[in-house]
Amino acid sequence: QVQLVQSGAEVKKPGASVKVSCKASGYTFTGHYMHWVRQAPGQGPEWMGWINPNSGDTKSAQKFQGRVTMTRDTSISTAYMELSRLRSDDTAVYFCARVILGAVGLDYWGQGTLVTVSS
Amino acid sequence: ENVLTQSPGTVSLSPGERATLSCRASQSVSSSYLAWYQQKPGQAPRLLIYDATSRATAVPDRFSGSGSGTDFTLTISRLEPEDSAVYYCQQYGSLGLTFGGGTKVAIK
Numbered sequence: 001q002v003q004l005v006q007s008g009a010e011v012k013k014p015g016a017s018v019k020v021s022c023k024a025s026g027y028t029f030t031g032h033y034m035h036w037v038r039q040a041p042g043q044g045p046e047w048m049g050w051i052n053p054n055s056g057d058t059k060s061a062q063k064f065q066g067r068v069t070m071t072r073d074t075s076i077s078t079a080y081m082e083l084s085r086l087r088s089d090d091t092a093v094y095f096c097a098r099v100i101l102g103a104v105g106l107d108y109w110g111q112g113t114l115v116t117v118s119s
Numbered sequence: 120e121n122v123l124t125q126s127p128g129t130v131s132l133s134p135g136e137r138a139t140l141s142c143r144a145s146q147s148v149s150s151s152y153l154a155w156y157q158q159k160p161g162q163a164p165r166l167l168i169y170d171a172t173s174r175a176t177a178v179p180d181r182f183s184g185s186g187s188g189t190d191f192t193l194t195i196s197r198l199e200p201e202d203s204a205v206y207y208c209q210q211y212g213s214l215g216l217t218f219g220g221g222t223k224v225a226i227k
Contacts, residue, residue: 035216045156047209047215047217047218050215062120103170104169105168106164107169109163
């Protein structure tokens, strides 16, 4: 069965960086784009960007350009999202999510990683 | 950026009633690249509908999507108690994905 398992919760100080991992299993990792979405407390989801695990190509939302880095390691079917220069308003649950094949929609999601930014 | 506006903000209905949720885009959504999600507290969003009208795997047939261009609708034909959740629409365009603000469905 398809599973996306993310790394554990993080607490960071303002100005630091955080790197979240997302390990995929149960399908061909390079066959589906992976997206990163975050959700601040009490807010709706916010798209951050995607990575093509096959080529390594990425696209990020304008808001995060210059601060977010998405990478992957195909040997261990794992995607990574690193966010730098953290601010308090980056406190959120960060999700990885797989794109459904041949369509638009995120059909499998990780369990989420809570990142808390606090001095 | 294509802004998605969902309405109503909250709807409260009884089991067995019909819920109609609206999602209006500020620009036309190309090729009906629109999806709907259900999210319950403490959980990740769950894909219900993709490409505006296609039901995702294992989604009950009481959920249906319609619309094109800038106006889309999610209909829950006969509400069940477990349908209590927040519902989000999401579109894909040249600048990436955007999500609507959500509609909360409460079951009386």
